[in-house]
Amino acid sequence: MRIPFLGGRREEPAAAPDAEGIAELLAECELLRCQASGDGVRLDDSAASLEALDQMVPRWRDDEETLAWLGNDAGLYLGTVIVRTVAGAVWRIRRDGQPVVRLASGREFDVVAAGREWAASGAPQLAQLYAEVAEY
Numbered sequence: 294m295r296i297p298f299l300g301g302r303r304e305e306p307a308a309a310p311d312a313e314g315i316a317e318l319l320a321e322c323e324l325l326r327c328q329a330s331g332d333g334v335r336l337d338d339s340a341a342s343l344e345a346l347d348q349m350v351p352r353w354r355d356d357e358e359t360l361a362w363l364g365n366d367a368g369l370y371l372g373t374v375i376v377r378t379v380a381g382a383v384w385r386i387r388r389d390g391q392p393v394v395r396l397a398s399g400r401e402f403d404v405v406a407a408g409r410e411w412a413a414s415g416a417p418q419l420a421q422l423y424a425e426v427a428e429y
Contacts, residue, residue: 316384319392320373325366328353336370338377340427343419346370351415360412368408371419375404379427398429 320338325346329336334345346367353359372394376382381397393401407422 319369322366322370324362340423343423347418347420364409364412367412368405372404396429
């Protein structure tokens with residue numbers, strides 16, 4: 294006698310992460326978008342919008358908490374622009390939970406660290422980082 298609910302249970306394959314959903318989540322960058330909008334900068338996921346961000350007056354540097362969040366958002370926005378405009382670029386979440394951009398060449402770029410540096414000092418500029426990454 295074979296009773297289906299006893300033994301012989303099949304394991305369901307683990308669902309693959311939804312790459313598009315992850316990309317949309319990482320693209321939110323709410324604090325950066327709010328700050329940019331207040332300064333009249335439109336973030337349209339283009340390289341030109343990175344240049345406009347580089348020209349913003351860095352009022353956020355006076356507030357440590359805002360600085361950290363804005364730097365994180367700037368990095369995620371930089372990554373979003375790269376993923377949406379550079380052929381073969383994709384988001385990858387490292388084991389430590391850090392999102393990075395993987396280029397078609399296999400090189401990984403820690404966009405969050407770059408965004409934090411930009412927010413804290415303004416250098417390197419986001420547009421410059423994008424140009425360097427787009428060359429690979």
